[in-house]
């Protein structure tokens with residue numbers, strides 16, 4: 402039985418197969434409409450979510466399966482003090498696969514170690530968010546036609562942003578991907594990622610001003626400042642509007658640069674950018690459903 406905790410749990414070859422399957426699902430959805438008939442997905446969300454939970458639920462419903470779960474720790478037995486290990490043993494009696502989001506780093510991993518069903522990490526604290534990364538990679542592969550030979554800028558909260566951590570890990574395995582990290586001093590990427598890139602001799606630089614690097618980028622991954630992970634409100638307020646991508650900045654970018662964002666957006670992308678054909682963050686959401694369908698089929702060994 403396989404779980405998904407980290408994008409690196411799949412080899413590059415396995416990811417290729419997964420993305421081929423997602424692309425086939427996009428083209429021929431009817432072929433997959435009953436593949437999960439009789440199967441249940443449990444969504445166990447101990448932390449807020451709109452997209453990820455509904456994307457998982459839509460994915461399972463599109464496959465003909467059904468969904469159970471909770472979207473708020475307060476309405477689960479966690480509020481009575483139940484451990485995730487116990488909860489997953491119970492959920493294993495009800496469902497065939499589980500997507501879990503938790504504010505504590507590593508909680509889905511603890512659950513996976515006691516689980517009778519595949520567990521998917523749907524975001525654990527400021528650590529990892531592998532299915533957002535699968536979404537990002539499928540979006541890039543579908544719209545750029547490749548996952549190598551580009552320069553990607555990651556901008557915003559690189560310290561607490563789990564989508565950034567997972568994406569950097571995943572992209573470090575592809576040829577000639579260069580990274581430009583754009584953040585205020587306080588929100589720089591964690592040291593372990595910097596060391597990983599050094600070890601693999603991958604080219605990267607860290608800058609503060611987005612304007613200075615806009616024309617170098619093939620992809621720009623914008624992120625929200627993660628209010629809920631700050632220790633004090635004052636720091637959050639000081640940093641929250643540090644970056645605002647607007648039309649003037651987009652004018653500095655390549656004509657075929659893509660703007661991605663895991664969403665939710667707060668102020669970091671002005672709504673005037675939404676109509677720019679290079680802004681693909683809403684398209685990303687649709688790719689997220691295809692890739693989660695492919696993932697569910699793969700982990701349930703129905704692919």
Ligand code: NCD
Nearest residue numbers: 452453524564625663664665
């Ligand atoms: C992200 C998350 O939860 O980490 N959202 C998502 O799942 N698409 C990004 C964020 O909350 O900023």
